[in-house]
Amino acid sequence: xxxPIRTGIAGTLESNDCQVxxxxxxxxxxxxxxxxxxxxxxxxxIEKAIRDTCDQMQLTxxxxxxxxxxxxxxxxxxxxETAVKRSL
Amino acid sequence: MELLDEREVRANLQKQxxxxxxxxxxxxxxxxxxxxKRSLISAVAVCEGYFQLKNKGxxxxxxxxxxxxxxxxxxxxxxxxxxxxxxxxIETSHPLGRLMDxxxxxxxxxxxxxxxxxxxxxxxxxxxxxxxxxxxxTHTPDDIDRYILSVFRKYxxxxxxxxxxxxxxxxALIGELIKPRGYGCVTMSDDGSxxxxxxxxxxxxxxxxxxxxxxxxxxxxxxxxLRDIGRIAEQKMFETTGNINTHKGAIFLMLLVMAGLQRxxxxxxxxxxxxxxxADFDKAQSSHGMTLYYxxxxxxxxxxxxxxxxxxxxxxxxxxxxxxxxxxxxxIICENPDTTLMHRxxxxxxxxxxxxxxxxxxxxxxxxxxxxxxSQRLSPGGSxxxxxxxxxxxxxxxxxxxxxxxxxDKNRHRRYLxxx
Numbered sequence: 282x283x284x285p286i287r288t289g290i291a292g293t294l295e296s297n298d299c300q301v302x303x304x305x306x307x308x309x310x311x312x313x314x315x316x317x318x319x320x321x322x323x324x325x326x327i328e329k330a331i332r333d334t335c336d337q338m339q340l341t342x343x344x345x346x347x348x349x350x351x352x353x354x355x356x357x358x359x360x361x362e363t364a365v366k367r368s369l
Numbered sequence: 370m371e372l373l374d375e376r377e378v379r380a381n382l383q384k385q386x387x388x389x390x391x392x393x394x395x396x397x398x399x400x401x402x403x404x405x406k407r408s409l410i411s412a413v414a415v416c417e418g419y420f421q422l423k424n425k426g427x428x429x430x431x432x433x434x435x436x437x438x439x440x441x442x443x444x445x446x447x448x449x450x451x452x453x454x455x456x457x458x459i460e461t462s463h464p465l466g467r468l469m470d471x472x473x474x475x476x477x478x479x480x481x482x483x484x485x486x487x488x489x490x491x492x493x494x495x496x497x498x499x500x501x502x503x504x505x506x507t508h509t510p511d512d513i514d515r516y517i518l519s520v521f522r523k524y525x526x527x528x529x530x531x532x533x534x535x536x537x538x539x540x541a542l543i544g545e546l547i548k549p550r551g552y553g554c555v556t557m558s559d560d561g562s563x564x565x566x567x568x569x570x571x572x573x574x575x576x577x578x579x580x581x582x583x584x585x586x587x588x589x590x591x592x593x594x595l596r597d598i599g600r601i602a603e604q605k606m607f608e609t610t611g612n613i614n615t616h617k618g619a620i621f622l623m624l625l626v627m628a629g630l631q632r633x634x635x636x637x638x639x640x641x642x643x644x645x646x647x648a649d650f651d652k653a654q655s656s657h658g659m660t661l662y663y664x665x666x667x668x669x670x671x672x673x674x675x676x677x678x679x680x681x682x683x684x685x686x687x688x689x690x691x692x693x694x695x696x697x698x699x700x701i702i703c704e705n706p707d708t709t710l711m712h713r714x715x716x717x718x719x720x721x722x723x724x725x726x727x728x729x730x731x732x733x734x735x736x737x738x739x740x741x742x743x744s745q746r747l748s749p750g751g752s753x754x755x756x757x758x759x760x761x762x763x764x765x766x767x768x769x770x771x772x773x774x775x776x777x778d779k780n781r782h783r784r785y786l787x788x789x
Contacts, residue, residue, distance in 0.1 A: 292377065294478065323504050351504055353506075
C-alpha cells in the first residue's frame with residue numbers, strides 16, 4: 282500500500298483542468314473532497330474517477346482534495362496520479 | 370500528457386510573473402479543443418487578441434509556443450477588474466473572440482467572470498454552459514471543427530473589402546510563420562539561421578504591413594499604384610522592425626497575387642501588369658535580387674512576376690491543396706529560384722541546398738536538412754514568401770465560394786485546424 286508522507290499537489294485552476302491535493306491523514310481510509318463547476322450534474326462520475334485512480338495506486342491514509350474546473354476524466358486521473366506520486 | 374505538463378509549467382510561470390511585476394497579468398491563448406492546439410486559426414485568433422490589448426498599457430510582455438499553441442503574456446498597468454472587463458469584451462465582441470481565452474490574474478490568482486457578475490461562457494454550439502458540454506462530450510469533434518471554420522470564415526469575409534484584405538494578408542503571413550520547420554527561416558518555435566529576428570518581430574511586421582497593403586485592393590489594374598502602396602508598406606515595415614527586412618519580398622509578391630486574384634485569369638493579369646518590370650534592372654537600386662542580376666544575370670522574383678507567377682498558380686497551388694504545408698515548402702525550396710537563399714550562401718551552396726532538399730524521403734531527412742540549413746546559416750526567405758502567397762490564395766478561394774455550409778472538406782480541416 283502507498284501512504285503519503287507529505288502534501289502532493291498537481292494540476293491548475295484553469296478551465297478544463299483541476300487541481301489535486303493529496304495529504305496524509307490520521308487513519309487508513311482515503312477521504313475524497315470534491316469541488317466542481319459541474320458537480321450537480323457530474324459530481325458522482327468525477328468522484329468515481331478519483332476513487333478508481335486512488336484504488337489503482339493502492340493509496341491509503343490520505344485526504345484527496347480536488348478542485349475541478351470542468352476537466353475530463355482522463356485529465357482528472359492523470360492529475361490524481363501525479364499528486365499521489367508527489368506525496369509519497 | 371504533454372499538454373497537462375505544459376499547463377502546469379505555465380501556471381507556475383504565470384505566478385512568477387505576477388510576483389515579479391506590480392501589474393495584473395493577461396494571458397491570451399486559444400480557446401480550442403484538442404491536445405495539440407497549434408493551428409493557423411488558433412495562431413491568428415491569439416495574435417488578434419494581442420493586438421486588441423497591445424495599446425491598453427502593456428508594461429512587460431513575452432510569448433510562448435508549445436502544444437498549447439501560441440500564448441501571449443501581458444503585464445498591464447490597469448485595475449484588475451477593469452482589465453478583466455476589457456478582456457471579456459474582446460472575447461464577446463471580436464469576430465474571433467469566441468476562439469480566444471483571455472485569463473486575467475494577479476498574485477491572488479485568476480479573476481473569474483462570476484466575480485464581475487457575468488455568466489460563464491456558453492458552449493460553441495448550444496446554449497449550455499461550456500463546461501457541461503465539454504464534460505458531457507455533447508458534440509462530435511467534426512461538428513466543433515465545422516463551427517470553428519465557420520467563425521474563421523466570417524472573420525475573413527468581413528464587412529468591408531479593405532478589412533477583408535487586411536485579414537487575408539495577415540492570415541497568410543501568420544500561416545507562413547507556423548510552418549512546422551523553417552529550414553533556416555524564422556518560425557513560431559525557432560529563429561532559424563537568424564540572429565536579428567524572431568517570431569515576435571514577424572508578428573508585429575505582419576500587422577503593420579497588412580494594414581497598409583489592404584489599401585491596394587481597389588487598384589488591381591494599376592501597377593504604379595500597387596508599387597507606391599508597396600513602398601509605403603515597406604517603409605513602415607522597416608520602422609516597425611528597426612530596419613530589419615522581415616517581409617519586403619512578401620509585400621511585392623502578395624500585392625501582385627492580390628491583383629491577379631481579382632481578375633479572371635490571374636497569371637495573364639500579373640504578367641500584363643509586370644511586362645516592363647525587368648526595366649528595374651537598368652535603374653540604380655539595391656536589393657539581393659538586383660545584385661544577383663548584375664553578377665549572374667538571374668532575374669529572380671522579377672523574372673517570375675513577368676511570367677505572371679505561373680508556377681505559383683499552376684504548380685504550387687494545386688500541390689498545396691493535396692499535400693502538407695511542410696511538403697509544399699520543400700517543393701518550393703527545390704524548384705523556386707530563391708534569391709534570398711542565393712544571396713546568403715552564394716551559388717554553389719545554393720545548388721547543394723537544392724540537391725539536399727530533392728533527396729528528402731522521410732521525417733528524419735527533414736530534421737537533418739533543417740539542421741544543415743541552420744548550420745550553413747542559410748534561409749529560404751523567397752520560398753517562404755511563396756508559401757504566404759499560397760495561403761493567401763487558399764483563403765481567398767475559400768471565401769469566394771458561394772455556399773458557406775459546404776460538405777466537410779477534410780483537407781481544408783487539415784490546413785486550417787492542424788499543423789503538418
